Amino acid sequence: MDNFEKLIQEKIALEVEAKTRRHFIKQCATGIGGLALSSIFMGCDPFSSTPKQKIQFSPRDLNPLSTMAPPFSPKAKSVIYLHMAGSPSQLEMFDYKPILEKLDGQPCPDSLLRGKKFAFIKGKPKLLGPQAKFEQVGESGNWVSDNMPHFKKVVDDVAFLKAVNTDQFNHGPAQLLMHTGSPRIGRPSIGSWATYGLGSENQNLPGFVVLTSGGKAPSAGKSVWGSGFLPSVYQGVQCRSKGDPVLYIDDPKGISRNIKKSTIDAINKINKEEYTKYADPEILARINQYEMAYRMQIAVPNVMNIENEPENIKEMYGVEPGKESFANNCLLARKLVEDGVRFVQLFDWGWDSHGTGHQTALDLGFRNKCKDVDRPITALILDLKQRGLLDETLIVWGGEFGRTPMQENRGNQKMSFKGRDHHGDAFTMWMAGGGVKGGVSHGETDEIGFNGVEGRVSVHDVHATILHTLGFNHEEFTFDFQGRPFRLTDVHGHVIHEILA
Template sequence: MNNHPVHTSQHIARRWFLEQCGVGLGAIAVNQLLLESGYAAPKNNTVAQDPLATKQPHHPPKAKNIIFLFMGGGPSHLELFDNKPVLGKFDGKLPPEDLLKGYRAAFIDPKSKFLGPKFKFAKHGESGAELSELLPHLAEVADDIAIIKSMKTDAFNHAPAQIQALTGSQLFGKPSLGAWTLYGLGSESKNLPGFVVFSSGNKGPSGGNSCWGSGFLPTVHQGVMFRGGQEPVLYLKNPPGVSEQLQRDSLDTLKALNQNRLNLVGDPEIATRINSFEMAYRMQSSAPDVMNIAQETKETLKMYGAEPGKTSFANNCLLARRLVERGVRCVQLFHESWDQHGGLVGGLKNNCKATDQGAAALIKDLKQRGLLKDTLVIWGGEFGRTPMVQGGNDGRDHHPNAFTMWLAGGGIKGGTTIGRSDDFGFNVIEDEVPVYDLHATILHLLGLNPERLSYRFQGLDQRLIGVNQAKIVKKILA
């Protein structure tokens, strides 16, 4: 039997209100405390109407933007960064049995013979960074980069390894690093997408659009693919017969209808739709302008090896600089050509010829313009290559146990080399850096706490680093 008095809208007792609504009042108080401490995102009309509005980081950032130079296919650390003279002495010999215990290769018989390094190494800069003869341009900026020779991943095939490298999980459907960055910080650019993607090389990444997707985050955070030529974004131009005034009137009508629906149901995808229409309208003038590298000086074009009107990794590096200058938060460059199961020597020569000059020029250019201190540049692929031979006498298989990446710019201690693999470049033996530690470090440099940056989905607080106890790689921090 209910002993409480019956209340009408005209008469509500104070004791009844406090007894029945105390939890609600507590929730309001707790939410306000979370907002003030930065643990909860504000829910206001500004964010709803502009889902890419800039947000405050968790702590003072060292970097404001990311340029990720992703070398799809798995560059050979043994020919580029991790000099192994001992491996050369074992060329043509079988690996020790204890080295292969529990090892699972992608294609080759793990008992294949060792293949010695194919190129010479030398030390460069005041730091004495050891680099391959294939990287003469990177050697010029050796004191500006931090090299990690102890990267490790869980996957040994391209698609899952690329997805893990860029989303933190081997499973499709998770937000990419760029999407998390936009979600955490928003974008400073009003006329360009906050997250832009380019692709060069033989094909696109094996992981497909998931490498720059938004997963369960609102789709406004996904990357936008830009292309070379006169139409950087497909279907951006008005079709014949559609005037600018007709387009503007149509967009205004659509915006009003979508805004009414957004106010009614609060679906973030409606805010995404509004933002997408308006962004596309502004990009009709801003995108062709930013893609016009012919505006650059002859000296800048020569430094990059860039050629206006063509599609190349060098052009994309220059475009990445032009984009971050205009407030774009994240730029991701894919060069998918590093899968040398055979033809290792020729393939690596071609790849380095296509990418080395542009990547080094990007560091130099950002530094000259005072942008490197705020821009974090990352270079690397999804895994390395085996010390064992594949494809006759000139190829290497996929290898997740040890590989190399380098970083430069915002918050990175240039001229640093950390980590060590064994004498064969097979296993990490010092300063192991799993992929999720790299992600945690990147977020940290951007002013985001990897533990706190989360999104509620399917009853869980999802994070880029997943459930891992990720560590910041402090040895590479300035």
């Protein structure tokens, strides 16, 4: 008797054992009732010519990641979302406020503070001038600080959103809002919506890959790349740039690839038998998942290996193979998008510049953080451009909120390092690539950068715009759950046409 038959025997034996008296009593009410119902409905169907109808499956039933055409012609095929977890200070990077410089050290006007809540600021905080030098660069003449010297080269490919606002001022909820459209857990992330709506071209790789750097995962946890109420196959797959890219991707010791193959074949054979019995498409999806996982064992380590990239590319990004770094992740993001991955999500932790120490001081640790991302981000844009991929890849950059124009005064005391508190009323994000106009700056903040005064956009507006570039109308892209259709933007959101080509 060969192994396969042995397995079948074992399965039958287990099934028989499982059928106890208790099982019969539990099942018979619904079981017999269901049988009766099915025969009643069978008689009701005026169109059934034969008693046994052939079940038709869509490609989606068999492979949940199979590609689907979007409702409208998309401008972008894939998305690379660069999230600076902790939220960088827009006032030291892109939002130049010369008047804030003059008002450095002055108390913040009461009118601005009335009714506001801050995470740490207490009492009467003082304004803090920009801790960087700014320069107008490129043909567009947009402002960039000396914290981002390389980035100045690509400023004409980028569309700034200078007055984004969020109603959350703590990291976890703000990150959830930024990635799922709701500050509470349970909604699918943007990447899940994108892979659910479009599928993924490469059948050997996951459609939604997440890469983290900076030593910590984002505060909101894995829900920021979760699939919420969408089928779990659409959740982000976290890959590591250090060690095995996916945990347990290697076969265990003593198991060869051939044994693995025959194991999967045997499991799939049983599953196919199961399928002929119950005709449940979930079983076919499961068969597909086993096969994809098997192919991924080869494809993922391959695409996640940056050692084989040419020297000049490695230098451009400033990669450090073998380590966990944002630069490595940027290069990986390009490789993944090149191989047809739909959504690549990068998180870089360590931007929470409160000024409680050297690491979080705006004139010290923060500048090191800027250095860590300046070169890789610039390289990513240039590299996508030269490969003809920038036209079909949307890059989104931002934090979960911005930072206050006031210096943080934790415990209502003067702090020895310069830092800023969380601030959601106005902050900067930018987009580049697929479908986005380069060299644009949309929105403006007031003289000290406290509030948006023109072109204010919400997190939902950003989501609507991302979906728009992928070919979706955010108001019509829905998933039915708990008795109503859900959207990424729920009941909000307007597409920001001003930055679209």
